């Protein structure tokens with residue numbers, strides 16, 4: 001493994017050096033929140049952020065995008081796929097979100113490859129950031145998706161105080177170091193040891209630890225359990241949990257007419273919590289009730305993802321808990337599954353104490 005040091009004060013010089021070849025997306029402070037956005041117009045990075053309220057997956061799967069435009073149907077319809085994106089660096093992405101993207105890679109490359117996602121993925125470089133201090137809703141350590149990334153990054157930064165330890169994870173990472181030559185210093189065993197110590201402290205400081213052992217198997221035995229009705233009572237069907245999640249990926253397609261002879265097909269994020277999500281022509285809806293939809297969300301994350309892709313569809317970022325107006329908490333659900341399967345009564349309607 002190649003390691004380097006980068007002074008925090010030189011980060012902006014690295015961004016400048018890379019800006020000719022890449023669009024740089026980074027966390028930027030916006031009033032009370034930090035959001036990922038392209039660095040332009042003097043926007044300042046906030047690499048000390050705890051967690052962004054929305055995962056940066058939108059840079060690989062935009063909330064709304066044109067899939068193709070069509071025109072001239074009388075003379076033979078022409079379809080123009082809209083696949084064009086410039087090379088992009090996502091700087092400061094946390095380990096949980098990077099693991100979310102590794103899951104999306106499976107979703108969008110297996111069965112039917114999604115050229116739009118895969119094209120963006122190919123052009124995206126990840127400069128990830130290890131967490132020295134987890135948030136109150138974070139439970140990535142329970143899923144081994146954090147607090148430091150072990151795969152998927154091109155460069156991985158760890159905050160050592162005035163400087164970052166930089167671990168190079170790929171040939172593209174080597175290329176970045178080459179472009180920024182002169183900005184990086186040498187690192188060795190003392191800095192690697194310092195990172196290991198910080199990581200140990202971070203692992204100790206998680207307030208939320210969730211036991212996922214056997215949850216997939218236990219969930220299957222609780223498909224008809226009354227706990228889903230209790231949870232559903234709190235769901236307002238806002239879709240917020242899906243939209244902030246780094247692993248949710250469902251979308252809907254829309255055809256829009258632009259003129260008498262032209263139009264475009266777009267796609268936009270959808271949520272399995274919306275009542276129309278599975279509604280079909282003729283009004284048939286296989287998941288017509290709120291209970292069926294909320295159960296689907298948790299079965300998707302904890303059962304179906306595992307069966308199809310070999311990993312939970314949750315990376316422990318805690319965003320769905322933070323955003324849910326009904327205080328529905330995936331960590332509480334996992335714990336309740338374990339207790340219910342042992343026959344205990346559980347109060348899944350209680351607001352989590354954090």
Ligand code: SF4
Pocket residue numbers: 234235236237238239240241242273320323324325326327328
């Ligand atoms: S955020 Fe909460 S209330 Fe909104 S759809 Fe998700 S579970 Fe339901």
Ligand code: SF4
Pocket residue numbers: 241244245246247248301313314315316317318319320321330
């Ligand atoms: S299900 Fe919730 S905690 Fe898990 S990855 Fe999605 S938003 Fe994060």
